[in-house]
Amino acid sequence: MTHRREALLALLFALAVLAAAFAVPWLRFVLTLALAKGIAALGVMLLLRAGQVSFGHAMFVAFAAYAVAFLAGQVGEALLLLPLAILLAALLGLVIGLFVARYREIFFGMLNLALSMVFYSLLEKFYSITHGTDGMRVPAVTWAGMATERVGGEWAVLVAALVLAIGFALLARLYLASPLGEALQGIKTREARLEFMGLPPRRVLLVAYVLSAAMAGTAGALIALTTRHVTPLMGYWTASGELVFIVILGGAGGVLGPFLGAIAYELVRVYAAASVADAWQLILGAVLLAVILFARGGLFSLLRGRRA
Amino acid sequence: MGITRRDAVLGTAFGGLLLPSTLRAQPAQRPQELRIGITTFLSGPASVFGVPGRQAAEMLIDEINRGGGIGGVPIRPFFVDEGPGVEHLLGEFRRLVLNERVEVMLASISSGSCLACTPLAEELRRVTLLWDCGTQRIFEERRYQYAFRTQANATPEVLAPLLYLLKRKPDFRTVAVLNQDYAWGRDSWELWRAGMQALKPDARVVAELFPRFGATDFSTEVTRLLALRPDVILSTSWGGELDTFIRQAAERRLFERSTFVLPLAESSLERVGRSLPAGHIVGSRGDHWFQHPAPADKARLDRFVNNYRQRFNSYPIYPTYHMYQALSALQAAYAKAMAANGGNWPNEQQLAAAFPGLEFDSPTARMTIREDGQGLEPQLIGTSRHTDALPFATLSDMIVFPADLVTAPVGRNSVEWLRGLSRDILDRVPAPAG
Numbered sequence: 001m002t003h004r005r006e007a008l009l010a011l012l013f014a015l016a017v018l019a020a021a022f023a024v025p026w027l028r029f030v031l032t033l034a035l036a037k038g039i040a041a042l043g044v045m046l047l048l049r050a051g052q053v054s055f056g057h058a059m060f061v062a063f064a065a066y067a068v069a070f071l072a073g074q075v076g077e078a079l080l081l082l083p084l085a086i087l088l089a090a091l092l093g094l095v096i097g098l099f100v101a102r103y104r105e106i107f108f109g110m111l112n113l114a115l116s117m118v119f120y121s122l123l124e125k126f127y128s129i130t131h132g133t134d135g136m137r138v139p140a141v142t143w144a145g146m147a148t149e150r151v152g153g154e155w156a157v158l159v160a161a162l163v164l165a166i167g168f169a170l171l172a173r174l175y176l177a178s179p180l181g182e183a184l185q186g187i188k189t190r191e192a193r194l195e196f197m198g199l200p201p202r203r204v205l206l207v208a209y210v211l212s213a214a215m216a217g218t219a220g221a222l223i224a225l226t227t228r229h230v231t232p233l234m235g236y237w238t239a240s241g242e243l244v245f246i247v248i249l250g251g252a253g254g255v256l257g258p259f260l261g262a263i264a265y266e267l268v269r270v271y272a273a274a275s276v277a278d279a280w281q282l283i284l285g286a287v288l289l290a291v292i293l294f295a296r297g298g299l300f301s302l303l304r305g306r307r308a
Numbered sequence: 309m310g311i312t313r314r315d316a317v318l319g320t321a322f323g324g325l326l327l328p329s330t331l332r333a334q335p336a337q338r339p340q341e342l343r344i345g346i347t348t349f350l351s352g353p354a355s356v357f358g359v360p361g362r363q364a365a366e367m368l369i370d371e372i373n374r375g376g377g378i379g380g381v382p383i384r385p386f387f388v389d390e391g392p393g394v395e396h397l398l399g400e401f402r403r404l405v406l407n408e409r410v411e412v413m414l415a416s417i418s419s420g421s422c423l424a425c426t427p428l429a430e431e432l433r434r435v436t437l438l439w440d441c442g443t444q445r446i447f448e449e450r451r452y453q454y455a456f457r458t459q460a461n462a463t464p465e466v467l468a469p470l471l472y473l474l475k476r477k478p479d480f481r482t483v484a485v486l487n488q489d490y491a492w493g494r495d496s497w498e499l500w501r502a503g504m505q506a507l508k509p510d511a512r513v514v515a516e517l518f519p520r521f522g523a524t525d526f527s528t529e530v531t532r533l534l535a536l537r538p539d540v541i542l543s544t545s546w547g548g549e550l551d552t553f554i555r556q557a558a559e560r561r562l563f564e565r566s567t568f569v570l571p572l573a574e575s576s577l578e579r580v581g582r583s584l585p586a587g588h589i590v591g592s593r594g595d596h597w598f599q600h601p602a603p604a605d606k607a608r609l610d611r612f613v614n615n616y617r618q619r620f621n622s623y624p625i626y627p628t629y630h631m632y633q634a635l636s637a638l639q640a641a642y643a644k645a646m647a648a649n650g651g652n653w654p655n656e657q658q659l660a661a662a663f664p665g666l667e668f669d670s671p672t673a674r675m676t677i678r679e680d681g682q683g684l685e686p687q688l689i690g691t692s693r694h695t696d697a698l699p700f701a702t703l704s705d706m707i708v709f710p711a712d713l714v715t716a717p718v719g720r721n722s723v724e725w726l727r728g729l730s731r732d733i734l735d736r737v738p739a740p741a742g
Contacts, residue, residue, distance in 0.1 A: 026406040030399045127494045133521070134420045134443060134491035135394065137427065150431040223395065229424035233393045269392075270399060278350035278389060 009303070010169065010256060014162055017263075021158055028154045030266050032226045035161040038262035039168050040219035041246040043212030046172060048252045049181075050205055051188030052104065055240050056112030059119045060213045062235030064089040064220030066123065069136040069230045078141045082160065082221050089217020090210055097209035101202050104187075113237055123232035135231030138224050157225045164218055169255040172211075176255070180207055216243075249291055251298020260299045336655040339411070341384045342377065344638070345404035346414045346439075347421060351391035353522060356547040357417050357575065357627040361440065362387055363620050364628035365414075368635050371615075378642045379653065386410060390417060394424045401425055405432045411656070412437065414634050417627065419443035419491055426455045435641075435660050439634035440627055442492060442593070444499075444722045447680045454656070456663040456677055458637040459630050460594055460685035462492070463722040464714035466499040466544070468687035469571045469591045471714070471737050472707055473540065474507055476589070476691070477567055480539035484515040484566075486529055486553065488545050493518060496544040496571070502726035507734070514538050519549075526553045530560050538566050546572040551580050558583045575625040577692075577700050584701045586693045595672050595688040596629040601706050601741040603672040612671045633670045633685075637677065640668035675711075680718045684711035705740040713737070 021028040040061055047054050064085040075081050100111045123130050130136060143156040175181040183204045186194040191201045224230050233239065250261020268287050272280035295302050346365055349358025365385055373382040386408055388400040404410045413429060413436040416422040422441035429436035436455045438446065444461040473480070483504070487493030497516070504511055514536050517529045533541060545553060550573060557563060563585045574592030577584065603609040612632060616624040645654035645662040664679045676684050690703025713736055716725040
């Protein structure tokens with residue numbers, strides 16, 4: 001797909017999101033969550049480019065969400081909270097990345113899973129601080145100094161999510177086209193070649209890991225500002241699995257894939273739950289099976305296949 | 309900080325200027341159908357409560373609609389699964405209110421869901437009945453205009469078994485606790501400990517066991533409890549975990565050494581059958597028991613129990629009674645609001661105004677909703693016994709605790725209130741019946 005065509009597609013996509021949010025008010029909330037999860041899935045996709053699957057990235061989502069919940073009382077401004085939470089998630093990503101970037105494949109996936117479950121347990125066990133599974137309420141915040149009521153606040157966080165989604169998609173595109181990003185493919189095929197070229201694979205993976213942690217943190221902060229209630233379940237392994245699911249559904253071929261996947265995932269889930277409240281999991285599973293069987297490159301490959 | 313008349317006048321004047329006309333009270337039209345949203349667990353471990361809750365809702369709504377509905381309007385329920393978590397629930401809540409135009413929400417079994425939904429309900433200005441969740445934090449931390457609870461909360465549900473224990477077995481010296489490691493397990497233990505320190509300060513806690521939520525093996529805990537020989541073992545666990553714990557404890561004869569206090573065991577009795585021996589203390593999160601010793605209207609209780617058994621082939625457990633209470637409160641509130649509105653259909657403010665002080669019938673009692681939105685529900689605690697009539701334990705020596713005896717007063721923090729209790733409260737406990 002050409003540069004211009006992808007940009008056009010992204011623009012259409014953004015307009016469609018805004019139009020849907022305008023026409024159907026309750027979809028604002030669902031679409032904001034979808035965009036947030038799309039950003040997190042984009043991070044997971046970067047690691048997937050290096051052939052590494054993380055089953056623990058919900059940890060960064062939950063970490064940033066709790067950071068927002070704890071800090072919102074002191075820092076009541078969303079435009080400060082968001083970068084702060086992203087920075088904190090990136091720092092955590094750096095610390096954990098230094099350790100997990102040494103491992104590959106199943107070990108990489110399992111270590112991420114294990115660490116995320118440790119964090120989940122901390123959220124649950126430090127009951128007097130986090131209120132355990134009941135979760136924490138996120139106090140009301142201002143946007144650029146303006147107090148917002150419900151509808152205004154929903155629009156503010158949707159627009160913020162859309163801007164950040166576009167921003168991170170552009171960043172990811174630039175990054176993947178840069179030498180450091182191209183080197184990720186090298187980790188997937190054969191690492192020794194990278195070393196012969198003078199590129200340390202560990203550092204290549206670490207950069208991708210910190211970026212992906214920042215993206216997951218962005219998602220967490222946006223989700224916390226949208227739901228205004230955070231629970232440890234955000235960091236549970238099924239939430240990490242959901243991100244991988246979204247990448248597979250959307251396709252890892254381009255930066256639009258995770259967003260397509262996230263929106264399809266949320267909409268299928270919402271409409272399945274609306275039509276059959278007790279069998280929505282079945283429908284979601286059937287959709288994923290269909291994608292795996294008939295569109296191995298995800299929804300994104302369907303778009304590309306028809307247009308290329 | 310009181311509101312003076314001047315404040316009220318100014319507030320009204322500015323409110324009138326600033327509020328867009330759509331937000332001001334509008335007279336409501338009598339709808340074709342009364343749409344209500346019901347959030348309940350349809351998947352996950354808590355579906356042991358959620359599915360009976362939904363079954364009861366379907367049965368009762370059928371009955372109400374056969375009788376002409378509410379004010380001539382039939383009810384149409386929309387069910388939402390709480391299983392996927394708070395994000396999904398908040399999205400569905402918005403969908404039901406904004407898209408399906410439900411007039412009332414019946415929210416949540418999980419306390420976490422309730423804590424997340426209630427502020428949203430307030431923002432959406434939609435009457436929300438908290439039909440089953442236990443956390444006492446809701447109305448103690450904040451005041452709500454649109455949220456009401458049609459049942460008790462954790463405080464009476466923990467204090468009543470504690471008082472029962474102090475009445476029936478006052479000589480115990482050591483206590484161990486085995487609760488699920490999540491909010492309810494921790495909260496209920498904090499409440500119990502606060503009450504016990506006030507009412508029996510010499511009781512010693514010998515073990516605090518919090519196996520992980522969803523645990524399937526309690527052999528380590530049973531071994532530890534067998535070695536420690538506590539006089540009393542408290543467990544507020546529920547569902548599959550309580551069933552498993554009871555079976556594993558029974559196999560290793562833990563029940564012979566210690567008295568168990570199981571405040572939620574009513575919901576497990578039929579499933580565990582004879583595994584639960586006689587002589588242990590059982591609660592039901594309210595006064596829910598098909599052999600209630602003194603129901604307000606025996607015919608009403610029998611009708612509910614028999615209809616439920618006929619349709620679903622099991623005895624109703626506490627969530628089904630809680631659903632009855634929520635729907636009964638809804639009927640009473642619409643009747644009250646319509647009477648206050650000259651027989652016309654109420655708008656959301658008029659409906660919300662009907663709830664404080666509302667009286668309605670549960671299957672077993674006449675209940676009220678306090679001015680802070682909290683429901684006043686009596687608590688029934690009994691001792692397990694076996695008879696030849698039924699293949700599972702039933703209750704004897706039941707005490708029905710009046711709601712005002714065991715509920716923290718309006719505006720009081722439960723833990724602080726429990727810490728300040730004096731032993732006089734024991735003299736006010738009614739005598740056992742049945």
